[in-house]
Amino acid sequence: MVFAECGNPTFYCATFKRNIMAKYSIQVNGKKHEVDVLEDMPLLWVLRDVIGLKGTKFGCGKALCGACTVHLNDDAIRSCSYPISSVGDARITTIEGLSEDGDHPLQQAWEKFVVPQCGYCQTGQIMNAAALLKRNAHPSGQEIEQTMQGNLCRCGTYNRIKAAISAVAGTSSSASK
Amino acid sequence: MKIFAPFQKKKNENIATEVFSASRRDFLKVGGLLTGGLVLGVSFFSCNEKGKKIVSIAPNVYLQIGSDGKVTIVAHRSEMGQGIRTSLPLIVADELGADWNTVRIVQAEGDEKKYGNQNTDGSFSIRQFYKPMREAGAVARLLLIRAAAQRWKVPAEECDTEKGQVVHKGSGKKLNFGELVEAAKSLPVPAVSEIKLKDNSKFNMIGKETPIVDLHDIITGKAVFGIDAVTDGMKIAVIKRCPVVGGAVKSFDDTKARAIPGVIKVIAIKGPGLPATLSKPLSGVAVIAENTWAAIKARDLLEVEWDLGPNAGYDSAKQIETLKQEVTKNGTVRRKRGNFQAAKAAAKKVIDHTYVAPYLAHATLEPPAALAVVKNDSCEIWACTQNPQGAREAVAEALAFQVDKVKVNVTLLGGAFGRKSKPDFIVEAALLAKESGFPVKVQWTREDDIHHDYFHALSVQRIVATIDNQNKLSGWDHHIAYPSISATEDSAVVQPSDGELGLGATDFPYDVPAINVETHDAKAHLRIGWLRSVRNIPQAFAAATMMDEVAEARGMDPVSNALELLGEDRNITFNDELVKTTYPNYGEDIASYPWEIARMKEVIRRVAKESGWGKDLPKGSGLGFAAHKSFLTYVACVVEVMVDTNNKITIPNVYYAVDCGLAVNVDRIRSQFEGGAQFSASLALKSMITVKNGQVEQNNFDGYQIIRMPESPGQIHVHIVESTAKPTGIGEPPVPPFTPALCNAIYKATGKRIYTLPIDMNA
Numbered sequence A: 001m002v003f004a005e006c007g008n009p010t011f012y013c014a015t016f017k018r019n020i021m022a023k024y025s026i027q028v029n030g031k032k033h034e035v036d037v038l039e040d041m042p043l044l045w046v047l048r049d050v051i052g053l054k055g056t057k058f059g060c061g062k063a064l065c066g067a068c069t070v071h072l073n074d075d076a077i078r079s080c081s082y083p084i085s086s087v088g089d090a091r092i093t094t095i096e097g098l099s100e101d102g103d104h105p106l107q108q109a110w111e112k113f114v115v116p117q118c119g120y121c122q123t124g125q126i127m128n129a130a131a132l133l134k135r136n137a138h139p140s141g142q143e144i145e146q147t148m149q150g151n152l153c154r155c156g157t158y159n160r161i162k163a164a165i166s167a168v169a170g171t172s173s174s175a176s177k
Numbered sequence B: 001m002k003i004f005a006p007f008q009k010k011k012n013e014n015i016a017t018e019v020f021s022a023s024r025r026d027f028l029k030v031g032g033l034l035t036g037g038l039v040l041g042v043s044f045f046s047c048n049e050k051g052k053k054i055v056s057i058a059p060n061v062y063l064q065i066g067s068d069g070k071v072t073i074v075a076h077r078s079e080m081g082q083g084i085r086t087s088l089p090l091i092v093a094d095e096l097g098a099d100w101n102t103v104r105i106v107q108a109e110g111d112e113k114k115y116g117n118q119n120t121d122g123s124f125s126i127r128q129f130y131k132p133m134r135e136a137g138a139v140a141r142l143l144l145i146r147a148a149a150q151r152w153k154v155p156a157e158e159c160d161t162e163k164g165q166v167v168h169k170g171s172g173k174k175l176n177f178g179e180l181v182e183a184a185k186s187l188p189v190p191a192v193s194e195i196k197l198k199d200n201s202k203f204n205m206i207g208k209e210t211p212i213v214d215l216h217d218i219i220t221g222k223a224v225f226g227i228d229a230v231t232d233g234m235k236i237a238v239i240k241r242c243p244v245v246g247g248a249v250k251s252f253d254d255t256k257a258r259a260i261p262g263v264i265k266v267i268a269i270k271g272p273g274l275p276a277t278l279s280k281p282l283s284g285v286a287v288i289a290e291n292t293w294a295a296i297k298a299r300d301l302l303e304v305e306w307d308l309g310p311n312a313g314y315d316s317a318k319q320i321e322t323l324k325q326e327v328t329k330n331g332t333v334r335r336k337r338g339n340f341q342a343a344k345a346a347a348k349k350v351i352d353h354t355y356v357a358p359y360l361a362h363a364t365l366e367p368p369a370a371l372a373v374v375k376n377d378s379c380e381i382w383a384c385t386q387n388p389q390g391a392r393e394a395v396a397e398a399l400a401f402q403v404d405k406v407k408v409n410v411t412l413l414g415g416a417f418g419r420k421s422k423p424d425f426i427v428e429a430a431l432l433a434k435e436s437g438f439p440v441k442v443q444w445t446r447e448d449d450i451h452h453d454y455f456h457a458l459s460v461q462r463i464v465a466t467i468d469n470q471n472k473l474s475g476w477d478h479h480i481a482y483p484s485i486s487a488t489e490d491s492a493v494v495q496p497s498d499g500e501l502g503l504g505a506t507d508f509p510y511d512v513p514a515i516n517v518e519t520h521d522a523k524a525h526l527r528i529g530w531l532r533s534v535r536n537i538p539q540a541f542a543a544a545t546m547m548d549e550v551a552e553a554r555g556m557d558p559v560s561n562a563l564e565l566l567g568e569d570r571n572i573t574f575n576d577e578l579v580k581t582t583y584p585n586y587g588e589d590i591a592s593y594p595w596e597i598a599r600m601k602e603v604i605r606r607v608a609k610e611s612g613w614g615k616d617l618p619k620g621s622g623l624g625f626a627a628h629k630s631f632l633t634y635v636a637c638v639v640e641v642m643v644d645t646n647n648k649i650t651i652p653n654v655y656y657a658v659d660c661g662l663a664v665n666v667d668r669i670r671s672q673f674e675g676g677a678q679f680s681a682s683l684a685l686k687s688m689i690t691v692k693n694g695q696v697e698q699n700n701f702d703g704y705q706i707i708r709m710p711e712s713p714g715q716i717h718v719h720i721v722e723s724t725a726k727p728t729g730i731g732e733p734p735v736p737p738f739t740p741a742l743c744n745a746i747y748k749a750t751g752k753r754i755y756t757l758p759i760d761m762n763a
């Protein structure tokens, strides 16, 4: 089975052809940033290399793993496949801007269930789940799985991710503990 | 420089501990430690059975108690999701009686002189360091107790520690560690022989659930992985590597690449040719640019002419066909008990099957990345490495620097599974930093990672089992062919090593009168490495699914069949039956870590009980069983499967019973088993690397798939057998038994036997 469509997030298939530098002003975590970059540079690399926000991770570069998930306005997007030229004046939120001090209900649930193993995929998982809960505060188990299928975890923390989201959503939790 | 596979390690002698007061000069060298306070260096040395010192392994761990009472512990093992940065310091802290909330963990850089062997592989960190870590904590505790006893003028025996304080039992007097630091510093450091370890019942954290120390940083995006390393003036390198192992760059045209704004330099890297080695970079052309995106774009525009070398015609499907023929012939005998041919001649029933498993890639979610800064004759590295010392030596060799001029800082690892014990990507960074004059971070893309991994080797095995007219399993004939890890260092090697066979083939534990293990030639055409549980994966897949057929042929329940065939409770060694070798036992002395049949039976009984083995399930559902010991840990597994009319596989429940000796951090044992089941589900259901014209055919997570949430095992129930035996590994042992248990469950549900991985229900 091939997962061409990764859950619900909208992502943009850019044609990476031109080599033109351009200036953009983007809004990240409530702050304006002026950047001068290749116009097809994916938002991921703008965030990581130019602005220095490293919480957003690189896992595949092809919208296949979800490690790079951020919010564009209220939607989860795969920043590795979303060129800076398409951002416009949308509000970008990264894991660094999700909450003041890691106290978003999902982050708290992640702590409670001790979800992470290596931790690498987890910021992307949390951002995708946060967008889901914004759309639908009480998703069913199946809706959770549908949305989260775009996020890979090689360490295999899926059971706890699902339990943590279910706990916040107030739907039946199925921790394997 | 030599990288050893985890199971090839020389036998470990016993490890003893010596604790000393660290001088200012000592601890200043340890990055991240505060000055002042009480600083103890803990040196581990190997010794013979009588405790006589053989080699000093130098101070491995530093422990500091500040005048503010805060405790700092330097962790010397790499964190890659297994929780070791939590579990090892937790052992020290529990024995010391520290307040865990005030314990700070600092990651040690790679330095064998200072920290001893730091290679984090083979599930052996807890196994080796459990006792030494406790002793270190106990020495510090005694020192603080003596300081308090002197001040209170009471006997030291009447005092104890608790939550960062020394407490006098009689009077209830209390002093914080911080208040005792100055006095403790002036006392002589007690010898290990003077201390008494806590009784297990007094543990506050060992055996309980302690969240991982990096948890908050991870969920807020602050955790620093290899890919996140930065330094001033850093440039990014992305490399186009030769698509065929053993090939080399002939010439290249970088005109188009250089047209990308931000590109700074293009540099070719010379490869080792063949053997490809476990440490050297592949031949390729690197683009160095201002940012990752420019480097990726420009790399893709490089036009390289390759000399593809002798592996250019290699086809993995063809090799599998060849090996299927090979395993029907006579091979090289590696274990022999009784007379298999006679057993076969007298058999009432002969079961004969061939098992095929593909190449696998590690696909750590964090692709390899390393940052190198070279100044004159010294080099500093930041990298996600399992093996900082191996990296250090490999870098020193590549740059022709003194080893002590190379410093390796270990970041968090975004998954490793064996991939990040190879320093090839770190050497790339070092070479490019030296050549370009810039600090360089090498970034692998996912495609690079899938194309150029140190792969888990494909395998073909044939097992012939014979049932005699007493309905007994009378003979077991296991034929094995796969490219060996050793071939990556020595191209002449065409047969599995004793170490590889000791991972689930020659250590077949069942009491069968005739056992024959034979190996066959299989040449390596890729870089072969080790992947979480290594050869246990295919070897347990073949053996444990065949055992299910044996049970069926005998008209027995698979659990009763396994319990019966394990035979009497006793310790086994295999040694008399192994040809020209002894059982490697994961590098441990078999006297200290015996193969105990009773413990294996216990986990089997336990998993049967917990899973409701034997219960009725609806049509299309089934339970499957497998048991497998690896890395000295006993595991039994039951998988429940549902297969619908479209052949869609759902796994609602997985049950594990595990005996890993004393359970140090229960939550991390659980999480390793949960993750181990998911990891095994990927390789059972999804993952496969194929090679054509010497080149890997998959590119990214679309072609090389790993399990996603909707199809992943639903509930994973982990039952830990209570034990006071020495703790053993937990990172790898969950993986091997899951896949055969799943295959056996599918048979129960559908009547279809699985002989080829990944599972294809329509084949």
Ligand code: FES
Pocket (backbone or CB within 6 Å): A057, A058, A059, A060, A061, A062, A063, A064, A065, A066, A067, A068, A069, A078, A079, A080, A081
């Ligand atoms: S890095 Fe963007 S989806 Fe994988």
Ligand code: FES
Pocket (backbone or CB within 6 Å): A116, A117, A118, A119, A120, A121, A122, A152, A153, A154, A155, A156, A157, B081, B365, B414, B415
């Ligand atoms: S926690 Fe390691 S990849 Fe998800």
